[in-house]
Structure formats: structure tokens, C-alpha cells
Amino acid sequence: MEETTGTDLFTVPIGPQHPALKEPSHFRITVDGEIVTDATVRLGYAHRGIEKAAEARNWVRNLYLFERVCGICSHIHATAYALGVERLAGVEAPPRAQAIRVLVAELERIHSHLLWLGVAAHEAGFDTLFMYSWRDREAIMDVLEGLTGNRVNYSANVLGGVKCDVDDAQRDAILKALDMLEGRSHHYLDVVTTDALFLQRTRGIGTMTRNQAEVMGAVGPTARASGVPRDVRLDAPYAAYARYPVMRVVETAGDLEARFVVRIRELFESYRLIRYLLDNLPAGEIRGRMPRRVPQGETISRVEAPRGELFYFLKSNGTDTPERVKVRTPTIYNLTSVVKLVVGHQLADVPMILAGIDPCFSCNDRTVRLEETNGRTHHWTWDQLRRYSLEVEHGRSL
């Protein structure tokens, strides 16, 4: 426990257990009264050793392991991994499969943005919006369950294609859900941009200029709300996005309200894209043949998760087990912006600014930060950590 310092500043810990966080992380916020003067972040509480575990499982089993890096954006993780492995193997999934991948990805984006809307409203103390947006989200969950067989962790992908096809019954169910949701989304856009009390919590709060966004490396809707026109679906189209492009959704205000508006406008883009896609699905098979041993090589895979750019690096040594898989999730890019932006705001704005980047702490950190009792800190790389653990294990130094 830290005591108050002599200058009336004290640190409020947000996390690892805190009602504002849905997953554990640690923000050390230094406040002077109610104004924040400093903030640091510490991650690693959700580290599960997934990348190391991937080295002990074959390519097929890893598809499902990486699907579980995140529960909200599970499909996009699996898609990024599958696209990477297919690229290494020189296999192209059939067009219908790619289109269905895009369909499920956009459905996932809708569910993720609606989830986020509810959670951000809850952080602001607006529980009613939370309840109603999650009620409406059930429509998408039911559609996904009917299409893929599960509400979360859809497992729609296999290496080489997809598992689930779209028939007329599915198509009708999806269109019906979209019609209902479109009306509701207009209502939520109205609430978010005109409700006086809600605007007091979001307008002008956490403003990030375009320059700041570029310097801090923000991605996804967080960056697009500050005028940075970055969207992997358009900058580097993957799966079927070259054939079914989306429109860029960009706002310039850069504050929390802009982040709300960007995400709700992205919902409309997703509705439009799904409708177009369902009318223009290419005919054909939904999976291709994949070799069990993937040829040697390295590749990267970049996709647009609901939170921003998701980056996979895959390295194969020619066997049926990967040599290295590295995942870089969008929240890691966006967290820097949180700790920089909260300074100068009130303590009550901290959860809101954090919610504004749509944090998903299931991404693990890659470095280990050691704090000695005398206050000195150093950062370790993966190699150093590995060497230390082997030393401890075998009782000798390498």
C-alpha cells in the first residue's frame, strides 16, 4: 500500500480487480484532488502462454487455440491465422469461402460494436443504454448461432475454407435481424449525439489530434475518430474485401463522442456490406485441400479486427507444427494513447477514456518489466526471460 506523498498527490490503482475493468490490468493513476497528473499501465495479468503453446500443437489444432485469444473477436483471429497458413502453403481458399469469412467477420464486428456500446454506456453510468444495446445484440448472437453453430468462438474457419455454408433460411434470418438492428442503430446514434447528460461525459473528453494519433500509433476506430484514415480492409485487402469493399468511416473531432459516432457508423457500413454480400455470393465450394505439412517459410497476416489492426507473424520449418507464431493485437497499440490522454482530465473520465479505445486485455504483453524493491526497473526480452527460466529450472547458467 502506498501512502500519500508530502505533496497531496496520491495514486489510485485501477485494477487488477476493479469494477471498471472487465479483464485484469493495472493502471496507476496519480491524482491531485480529482485531476489526474500521471498514469502508467502494467499488463500481463491475462498472459496464458498461447504463443508458446502454439509451438507444441500442429497447424490444425492451433486454429482453435488462436480463436481463443479473444472471445469477442475470435473469428478474426482465426481468419488471420488461417490466411497466414494458407499463404505459407500456397493454397487459396475458394471465393465462396472467402466471402463467407467476410460475412462472419462483419457479423462479428456488429456484435463487438454493440457490446462495446453497452459497456461504454455502463462506464458512464448510463445503465439503461447498456441494457437495451445488449438486448438488441442478442439478435446477432442468434444469427451467428444459427449460421455457425455457436454464439461465441464460432469455429467457422477450417484451414483452406469455412465449415458453414449460407442457404436461403440463413439468408432470411440474417436479413431479418439486420432490418431490426438498423432501426435500433439509428436510435442509438441519436442518443449518443444528442443526449445532454451523456454528451457531458463524452464531448470534448479525451481529445486526440490527428498528429498525436499518428505519433502514438493508434489504430482502428480510435484512430479513425481522430481523422487518421487507416483501415486494413481498404489499405491491404484480405479475404474477399477486394471484391466487396467497405467505405472508410472517419471523423475529425477526435474526442470520445467521435469514437462513439465512428463505431455506430461502422455498424451501418457492415449492414450495407452484408446485404450486398448476401445478394452476390459467388457459387462454388467452401473449402479447398490443405497439406498437413506446411512448407518452410515466414509470412505476415494483417486484418482489421473490430478494435483495429491485428497482426500475425507465422514461421514454418516445414513440419506439421509451427516454429513461431506471434500475435500483435490492436489494444496494445491503443493503450499508449490512454495513458497519455488521461493526464489533465478528472478521475471520473479515466474509465470513459479507457472504454473509448475498446480495450481487450486478453492480448498478452511481450516484455516483462521487473521492479526491484529499491525502485529500479528493467525490461527483459523474450530471450532473457527464457534464459532465466532455464537457469532456475536447471540450476546452472547458460
Add this chain to the structure above:
Amino acid sequence: MDAASSFAAILFFPSGLFLLAASLAYEWVDRKLLAQFQNRIGPRWFQPLADVVKLLAKEEIIPDGVNRWLFVGLPIVGLAAPLTAALYIPLAGLAPVFSFPGDLIVAIYLLSVLTMSIGLAGSNALGRFSLVGATRTLTQLFSYEAPFLLALLGPALIAGSWQISTIIEVSAQHWFILTQPLGFVVALIGLMGKLELPPFDAPEAETEVVAGALTEYSGRGLALFRLGKGVELVLGLTLVAAFYLGGVGGPLAFFVKTLALLLIVAGLQAVLARLRIDQTVGLWWRFGVMLVLVQWALTWLLQGGWR
């Protein structure tokens, strides 16, 4: 009143056990209404009772370094004060048990003792969230208390007395909500501020300061504070109903009027987002005070006060 009936009044009816039972019932109605507004099922009828029973059975953990007497004693004071205030307030549609000139001020003061106890308890508990929450509780106390008091004094002005039983005799004939609508609005919303209901729940904002001043409390202390808040809900609704909605007319009218007010309070909780503490203070010291002063000016004018 002789000693025996005074004790009965304090321990059983209308204060004491009856009031505690009513506070649990009203808390349930509030939560159930809020759930209905949010299109979901709320808790079952015995939930508040179950919460209290569970909390009373839990171990009380006293943090290191706090003043034990304050930590244990403040919840007791915090519950005792509203229970005492109930003696001057027309509960259950009956006349107040005790009455003397100026008891309106005493009752309102006793109702504030709970908020002050919560603030003190938070400061005493020394945890970081407790300190921030205690600061917010006391800041909020200073913002809504004056407009709330002035709004309740509006009918007192017309009745020409600061004694509750006199005021309700006048308000029984004359529904003050019709002649002093602004005062009614300020009184009702001031009640929401007093009870730290959304949108004024910044002092106990779960997503910011965990539980505010009561973060370090568990077990018996928390149960007593929660009961105190429930009692204040009933008393506050009774006061506003008695003053503005036509006095007391017996138990049936009491329940109907207070539950109607509770419906409005629950509706306001549902549609409004939380205000930050500085926005709460700004709102009250600008609009709250302005509205109530305008109301007073109008009342004074209509009374022919310029003569």
C-alpha cells in the same frame, strides 16, 4: 405522550420495525421498477431482506490503522438518525408521533446525519477509494442540501410555520404541487441527490471508485448503512408527498402517493446518465438554487408580499 407509547412508537410502529420493513419493501419496488424500465426481470421480493441477512452474518473486517470506535459506531449513528427523524414525519398516513415548533429543521438535519456519517466513515477508512468517495459524498452534500431545504420550506412559507404537523394541515387542503411546481421539482430531484441515486451517484460510482466511501465496509456496518439509506428513501418520499401532494390522508393515500413518487424517481434513474461530481455541483448551484429562488419570489409575489 407517555413513556410506554413513546417506546412502542420508536421500536415498532411507525418507526422501528415497521419502518425497517417498509424500507426493504420500498428498496425492492425501486429495483423492480428500474428493471421493468430496462425491459428485464428484477429481483424477487425478498432480495433486500436476503441482502441484509447475509451481510449481518458476514465477518466484519476492520482495516489496519483506522479508528475502531468510529468504524463500528458510525453505521449505528447513521441508522439511528433517520429512525429518529421518523418520529417527526407523518409515516403511514398518521400524524407524527412527536411535534414541536421548528421540528422541520430538526428532521432535515437528522436526515443529513446519515450522509455525514458516510462521509466520515469514508475518511476514517483510509483506503484510496474511500477517501475519494468520502470527498465526493461531502461535496455533493454541500450542493443539494441548500436547494432541497429551501424547496421544502416553500410550503412552510405559505403555512406560516416550521412545524411539520401545522404544514401538513395546510397542505391537506391545498395541493402545493399546483401552486409551487418548481419547488416540487427541486424537492424531488434533491431527494435523488440525497439518496445518491443516478444521475447523482458519483460518490458511489461503481466504475470509478468501486463503492466510494463504503468500499472498506462489509458485514454489519454495510448492512446498517444500507438500511439507513432505505429508511431515508421512505422518509424522503413521505415528506415530499406530504408537503406537495396533499398532506396525509390515511395509510392508503400514503402508500399510493409515495409509490407514485417512487415510480417517477425510478423513471428518472432509468433515463438519465451519471453526472460527474463537478457537473453535479455546477447543476445544483446554478439551476437548483435559481429555480428555488424563482419559486420563492413567485410565492412571495402571489402572497402580496409587497404590501
Add this chain to the structure above:
Amino acid sequence: MKLATMFQDVFPSLFRAPITERYPFERRETPDRLRSLLTWDREQCNGCGMCATDCPSQAIEMVVFDKKAKSIVFGLHVDRCTFCGQCTYSCKQGSLTLEHGAWELASLDRGDLMIHFGEAKDVQDVLAGVTSRPAAPPPAEAAAPSGAATEPAGG
């Protein structure tokens, strides 16, 4: 700037029934494609074991006494299965399907969560710990149950 923009949702809800589904008194129909409990068809199976190799959580333990006579025991750890459906794709013979209705699988007894499919005699042997039989007709490939080095289920 408006006040109480959610009023149009909140007020009508006062007169509507809550949307909450009162499970277990109300149960919705499960969709056809819901992935629930796995079933195995012994006639189709050829004992290749690809399902066990590809299972992400090592939920399948296959003991093959005699491929030709289809003397195979298929063991399923229901508590490890993630219902992903990969096994149904890895199996080229079509012997595995995921049912769509058996999703209420909770149990108070761990024994309920290990299912053995197969001929009664074979299953008895496996339960007794026999993993191979010296069979007269060669080749009797007594495949060791895969995943014997039990790592905890991933994820």
C-alpha cells in the same frame, strides 16, 4: 441537445413483459446447426486416429484392437471437448457428427463426463486398462490411446 433520449424505450417497457427468457421453465428451440455432443459411428470408422491428432483439446482417446474387425473403442472426454467440430472434418470416413440438441451436459460426477463408444466387450477391456490384445491375425496395430501424455486442455 435533448434530455432523456431513452424515454421512448423506457416508458413503453413499463407495459411490456420483460424480454428475459425464464430458463429452465422456458426453453427455446435449439438451432439445427448448434454444435453439441459428439457421436461416433463404428461402421464408418477405419481407426486412422486423425480425429484424435487434430483435436485441439485432446478430448478423443482411440483404442484400436483390430481395424478390419472394427474392434475400436472411441473414448470422448466430454469435459475437454470444445465442440469445435474439427474432428468431423478431419475424419474422411464421415463417422463423426455433432448433435444439435444435447447441450445441457453439466454433471456433478466426473465419471459421467467420459464416454466410451464401441462394442461392449471392447469397452470393458478398455475400462479394465487393456490397451492391446495379442491377436492371431496380423497386423494387430494396438494403437496407444492418443494424448496419453495428458497435457491440460488448451485455452
